[in-house]
Amino acid sequence: MTSTRETPGFRGLTHFTPAGDARMVDVSVKAETVREAVARATLKMKAATLAAIRAGQLAKGDVLGVARTAGIMGAKRTPELIPLCHPLRITGVDIDFVLDAKRSVVTIEARVRTVDKTGVEMEALTAAAVAGLT
Template sequence: MSDLTHFDENGAARMVDVTSKGVTDRFARAAASVRMHPETLNLIVNKALAKGDVLAVARLAGIMASKQTPHLIPLCHPLMITSVTVDFKIETAESLVQISAEVKTSGQTGVEMEALTAATVAALTIYDMCKAVDKGMVISDVMLIEKRGGKSGIFRRETQSDAKS
């Protein structure tokens, strides 16, 4: 059939069997960006939106989302996540918020999807909290930046522009 692991020899979807895989420390970092009007970014930075502290709420949403990944993505394994962090970098010149989500576990399968889910939901939360003042925001550059652990070893994206080429 193919080398895609989520399909059996007949092409039917399946959850990958990780029973025989060894337990190793796993880590993944993902990113996302939200571009907006400078006035909107200013409201976020000054915590002046009526809905409250946008980044604090987005951080909690990202953390909560990472723990819900197997409920959102059908073939993901439920994992005992040991750490989740969601951080933000304000890029005033480009009028955007860069999101970084890191997830750790010790287990038989990786946490890439959990990190991607955390970054994406944090971005969606920023959009939701700011849409009353800026419906033209753009969520972009959702990508895996780094992963470690397991048989496939280490992956590191050299630069975020690598994803665009």
Template sequence: MNEGLTHLDENGKAIMVDVGEKNATGRLAIARGEVRMKESTLKLIMSGEMAKGDVWAVARVAGIMAAKKTPDLIPLCHPLLLSSVSVDFTPHPGQGRVEIEARVRVTGQTGVEMEALMAVAVAGLAIYDMCKAVDKEMVVSEIRLMEKHGGKSGTFLRQE
């Protein structure tokens, strides 16, 4: 009945997949997203003049914390001992947008795609929170997995 659906048992009930027999391997996931905003908002962020403080620092820490909390928020995700999490921002002046990239590494029995996606999403929300007083029309979007390395399924590279 549930052939191929790994998060359901034989009775159709949700389960956490048993990864206990899998070999621990090095794994990496890279995710990206963006926040679109008014050009004036981006200028405030880049100049360090946002009233709430350093937008990049707050959003970076929020993204890192989110990666670490992924199994608390996404049902059936395994708690993992993450090796590293990085969150970086690339502002695009003239386009009114900031690209967010998260890289998450682990040596473990399951991948870190959800942790990387969560880091990007929460970093974007933190940017929104830090800037909403001057720009309520910001849009957090395009959150997607770019690369995945390691594990049984091997490598995934998004073709854009």
């Protein structure tokens, strides 16, 4: 339902009209620039699980390779998953994993690049999240 009255709390937020209705921000007048964003996710697990990942002994195979591919796919599909997110020409995605046996965690780092009119923060966050979920 669309409201014609101004909604307090929405002033200054670019994805909302003064009335509080959602909208996609117009970036047509912005210049294309090189943009990069980095997001990290940390997964805590049992030490035995981390050891099996490190040794490549999981029945599901190369879980980090599959997670890397899933993260890249997540970055590319971000506008289909996140409302009001602009489709961008992603020029590069790197997904790296750091296995820390002492803390029993895997840290995922997603780095996304583009030359476009808006940033790739949502794509980096989605890449890290999807890789972690995989």
